[in-house]
Amino acid sequence: MFDSLSTRIQDVFTSLRGEVRLTPELVESALREIRMALLEADVNFKVVKAFVDRVRDKAMDQTVLKSLTPGQQVTKIVRDELLALFGDAEGGLRKQAPTPRVVLLLGLQGSGKTTTSGKLGMWLKRQGRHPIMVSTDVRRPAAIQQLSVVAQQADVKVHAPETMDPVARAKGALAEAKAKGFDTVIVDTAGRLHIDDELMDELQAIKDAVEPSDLLYVADAMTGQDAIKSAGEFHRRVGVTGVVLTKLDGDARGGAALSVVSVVGVPIAFVGSGERLEDLELFHPDRIVSRMLGMGDVLTLIERAEQAVDKDEAEELEARLRKNEFTLDDFRKQLKTLKRMGPLENILGMIPGMGQIKELAQQKPDEKQMGRVEAIICSMTADERRNDKIINGSRRKRIAAGSGTSVEEVNRLLKQFTEMKKMLQMIGQGGMPSLKGMKGMSQSPQLPQGGGGGFAMPGGRKRKKGGPWGLIKTR
Numbered sequence: 001m002f003d004s005l006s007t008r009i010q011d012v013f014t015s016l017r018g019e020v021r022l023t024p025e026l027v028e029s030a031l032r033e034i035r036m037a038l039l040e041a042d043v044n045f046k047v048v049k050a051f052v053d054r055v056r057d058k059a060m061d062q063t064v065l066k067s068l069t070p071g072q073q074v075t076k077i078v079r080d081e082l083l084a085l086f087g088d089a090e091g092g093l094r095k096q097a098p099t100p101r102v103v104l105l106l107g108l109q110g111s112g113k114t115t116t117s118g119k120l121g122m123w124l125k126r127q128g129r130h131p132i133m134v135s136t137d138v139r140r141p142a143a144i145q146q147l148s149v150v151a152q153q154a155d156v157k158v159h160a161p162e163t164m165d166p167v168a169r170a171k172g173a174l175a176e177a178k179a180k181g182f183d184t185v186i187v188d189t190a191g192r193l194h195i196d197d198e199l200m201d202e203l204q205a206i207k208d209a210v211e212p213s214d215l216l217y218v219a220d221a222m223t224g225q226d227a228i229k230s231a232g233e234f235h236r237r238v239g240v241t242g243v244v245l246t247k248l249d250g251d252a253r254g255g256a257a258l259s260v261v262s263v264v265g266v267p268i269a270f271v272g273s274g275e276r277l278e279d280l281e282l283f284h285p286d287r288i289v290s291r292m293l294g295m296g297d298v299l300t301l302i303e304r305a306e307q308a309v310d311k312d313e314a315e316e317l318e319a320r321l322r323k324n325e326f327t328l329d330d331f332r333k334q335l336k337t338l339k340r341m342g343p344l345e346n347i348l349g350m351i352p353g354m355g356q357i358k359e360l361a362q363q364k365p366d367e368k369q370m371g372r373v374e375a376i377i378c379s380m381t382a383d384e385r386r387n388d389k390i391i392n393g394s395r396r397k398r399i400a401a402g403s404g405t406s407v408e409e410v411n412r413l414l415k416q417f418t419e420m421k422k423m424l425q426m427i428g429q430g431g432m433p434s435l436k437g438m439k440g441m442s443q444s445p446q447l448p449q450g451g452g453g454g455f456a457m458p459g460g461r462k463r464k465k466g467g468p469w470g471l472i473k474t475r
């Protein structure tokens, strides 16, 4: 997400920080670069102009130019102004709503409404809520079925009446929610290639019938300014309370995200970053900006980890580590946990400083390799997994054949495992970096010096020594 924009802005900062003294000319040339970067990322040109003007006003201030760290000061100004582009909304659903709350999802065809309905259902369940969903898309033959499938995956109840009248379907869902105690009704609507009166009338009728407190416009971030234009049109005609930006995992250049609030005037509520139902995040402007500026997003990373990690399993693992009982089975479980956190590439991007390193090393994290490691471990007997010491030459041959790998690969894995075990043992003696301990991490996000301007995140506390992230090299 925002890869090229992020790289370009970071380059500007790197060159600024190399300067001992900032002159108005240097600031001006940095601003030109930033302007180009934003325009190329498809940010609305009016938004870009206003943005650059505000940064210039602040950066040209004598106290900034003459300060000891002018480069960092400018970085901070850009960061603050990027944040301002998102307004001060914290994302999510509206704070106040009657029960049951009705959430209406609307937008153009294929933007991700139905998928987002499922994601939202799952997200709400995780918040301890009881959602029910209904499809009002009676035009596309398989649309109702599609929502049912998604709902089943999310383990959310669907209202499935006989009627093919969109308004009656939405009303029916609200009635069922009231009767059975569901607290949120998610209403999926039909999409259109283009905005037309018929669709707008239908949406208006549904809106009048069920009075949604949240009208979320689902926008495909990859379509850039087009998405923004139609968001404005939907807002004008039906009223929108928030935007869900989907497909931010693709090669969206970020322009839609950066312009939507200024142009349409409604906050971003959620972002979708993948096809899986887990891939919905509350929109946190500060985290997105941090990621954009290469400062990583430790908080999101921790949340992902917390969702993926089974608490009991983590505690059990910790106890075993203390007793030096870490086995290949545990190792495999850890790999699974890592996989549950989502594509490795996304995860790396959230680690401060990693964005750049990834680029430098020109190597993508190898998920296939992870699959091979799993295959190797799966080809071992239970005894072997419990005690790797017994895996001799002939066993290694058998395992390699069984997993479709080579003896060298098996050897390498066993060597890595032994090393990891040693390392864990060492850390264990000084306090295990437990997965449980990740909770505490959210108190202490750490930013690498220089990696992204060297100023602290809100509340900027220092990292505790020996915290789990000591394991991850960021430089």
Ligand SMILES: Nc1nc2c(ncn2[C@@H]2O[C@H](COP(=O)(O)OP(=O)(O)OP(=O)(O)O)[C@@H](O)[C@H]2O)c(=O)[nH]1
Residues within 6 Å of the ligand: 107, 108, 109, 110, 111, 112, 113, 114, 115, 116, 137, 140, 143, 189, 190, 191, 192, 246, 247, 248, 249, 250, 272, 273, 274, 275, 279
């Ligand atoms: N990569 C990626 N794909 C997504 C995301 N959200 C939705 N999709 C994909 O986009 C396609 C369209 O999604 P739908 O949810 O069917 O879109 P829709 O708005 O309901 O479409 P209509 O009902 O035809 O208007 C599907 O293939 C989804 O898997 C996302 O965040 N990332």
Ligand SMILES: [Mg+2]
Residues within 6 Å of the ligand: 113, 114, 115, 137, 143, 188, 189, 191
């Ligand atoms: Mg749909």
